[in-house]
Amino acid sequence: MLIKKPSDIKPSEITPQSVYQRRREFMRTSLGLLLAGAGLPGLSAATLPRSGKLDAVKNPSLSTDETLTPWANATEYNNFYEFGSDKYSPAKLAGRLTTSPWRLSIEGEVARSGSYTLEDILRPHALEERIYRLRCVERWSMVVPWVGFSLAELIKRFEPTSRAKYVEFTTLYRPEEMPGQKRRVLDWPYVEGLRMDEAMHPLTMLAVGLYGEILPNQNGAPIRLVVPWKYGFKSIKSIVKIRFTEQQPVSTWTRSAPSEYGFYSNVNPDVDHPRWSQKRERRLGEFLKRKTEPFNGYAEQVAGLYRGMDLKKYY
Ligand SMILES: Nc1nc2c(c(=O)[nH]1)N[C@H]1C(S)=C(S)[C@@H](COP(=O)(O)O)O[C@H]1N2
């Protein structure tokens, strides 16, 4: 075969891996600089860290003390249908996603609606590290140190009106970079929603990192939701829009299979998925299965949100 000299190689032939690495590098520096700079006036750019490390204060009161899922499991075994429906595709394909610049639009029943840069969105928020369990509806779970802040802080800042009863989130739609969107497996873009009190709960988190690092693209860079007492699909990735509504949003999974995925989707071992039991789960990296806990073990903190509701009906 013909071996090309570097000067003969067209940009279009550069391997995705190298593109991935360059983009990651750029992303790390831009978001890293921004986040490291937040709240540190006077610090010159030359002294800022150049790695993907995020400065975050540990929050033990909202954290579980269970053993962490290994980094490799959390970042190589993912659900991110925009990059394909098998668990290993996101880690292979998400590198091509451009996550900087990134804009987030705040819409609907809110005083300070508008289109904001990610920098504007993040600037006032101090980053915390919180170790949460997350349980996928497909019966695997993980324990991850997420870096981010409570969604409640952001919501208060943008001042929803009294008509805002729900919050709807939308993922980026960019089929050129998200090959899974070229197939109609789901109704793109991916949409999720929370009731206002769920969104305001201190456990509900907007995450920009995990394990002290900027979020890998496959985990939902540059910003994703983490709602630890609900099935994983509620924790929407790569968010570009947050809309406050009076009506309950229709989430993508509910639209695709309403009898399998309801709006609430609280982790509930007593409500089987129509095709499988939800009583047990496999923690990534472990062999033996574990018992699934109501509300994924967060009942003490969140059961009160659903008092009086029939959780078999509102699954
Ligand atoms: N936009 C988008 N967000 C998504 C998904 C997806 O396919 N697209 N998958 C969900 C599902 S089913 C799960 S279990 C979690 C997985 O998060 P992780 O890959 O960081 O573990 O992301 C959720 N967020």
Ligand SMILES: [Mo]
């Ligand atoms: Mo999931």
